[in-house]
Amino acid sequence: DAKTTQPTSMDCAEGRAANLPCNHSTISGNEYVYWYRQIHSQGPQYIIHGLKNNETNEMASLIITEDRKSSTLILPHATLRDTAVYYCIVRVANTGNQFYFGTGTSLTVIP
Amino acid sequence: DTAVSQTPKYLVTQMGNDKSIKCEQNLGHDTMYWYKQDSKKFLKIMFSYNNKELIINETVPNRFSPKSPDKAHLNLHINSLELGDSAVYFCASSQVYLAGRDTQYFGPGTRLTVL
Numbered sequence: 001d002a003k004t005t006q007p008t009s010m011d012c013a014e015g016r017a018a019n020l021p022c023n024h025s026t027i028s029g030n031e032y033v034y035w036y037r038q039i040h041s042q043g044p045q046y047i048i049h050g051l052k053n054n055e056t057n058e059m060a061s062l063i064i065t066e067d068r069k070s071s072t073l074i075l076p077h078a079t080l081r082d083t084a085v086y087y088c089i090v091r092v093a094n095t096g097n098q099f100y101f102g103t104g105t106s107l108t109v110i111p
Numbered sequence: 112d113t114a115v116s117q118t119p120k121y122l123v124t125q126m127g128n129d130k131s132i133k134c135e136q137n138l139g140h141d142t143m144y145w146y147k148q149d150s151k152k153f154l155k156i157m158f159s160y161n162n163k164e165l166i167i168n169e170t171v172p173n174r175f176s177p178k179s180p181d182k183a184h185l186n187l188h189i190n191s192l193e194l195g196d197s198a199v200y201f202c203a204s205s206q207v208y209l210a211g212r213d214t215q216y217f218g219p220g221t222r223l224t225v226l
Binding site for chain 1: 215220
């Protein structure tokens with residue numbers, strides 16, 4: 001599975017959009033991009049995933065560049081409860097391969 | 112209703128002991144997982160079961176033995192505990208194990224401390 005690169009940490013003002021980038025320059029055509037987050041002392045929580053097209057759900061939007069070498073997770077109106085470590089993961093479709101969680105981005109939402 | 116539950120939440124034990132952590136999911140999922148998160152916060156998969164059958168077994172010492180009595184349960188038994196086993200262990204489940212359709216739901220974790 002392709003490796004991902006994320007900034008170690010980011011800050012965001014409460015109520016503003018949080019844009020979390022992820023580079024996956026070696027991604028192949030059949031690899032999905034997943035985002036999970038882990039709030040302190042809790043289990044990881046699924047946010048969103050996509051293959052080629054941009055995706056949106058009630059939690060966030062996922063913007064994937066046309067060449068698929070990078071993506072951005074957007075939390076449209078960050079709240080204090082969004083403070084967490086955010087993991088970007090790529091995974092091959094239709095296999096039993098496991099998720100490789102990297103070091104993620106520690107997002108701090110500031111009041 | 113708790114989707115993925117683990118017991119116990121905290122486990123403190125002596126080196127050399129044998130202990131078990133239990134996991135149950137009420138989501139009707141076919142696939143369950145065990146992950147280990149060490150002190151540096153790296154989250155690494157250990158095992159994965161699909162329909163009670165082992166499908167992923169990472170490089171884990173054979174002191175760790177998962178057991179799946181049915182699709183809703185995946186227990187982790189650890190023999191001869193060592194200091195390095197101290198970590199938070201997370202159970203997870205997904206509907207299937209195929210990418211694109213395998214959103215994983217995690218339990219709250221079990222913090223194991225080996226003294």
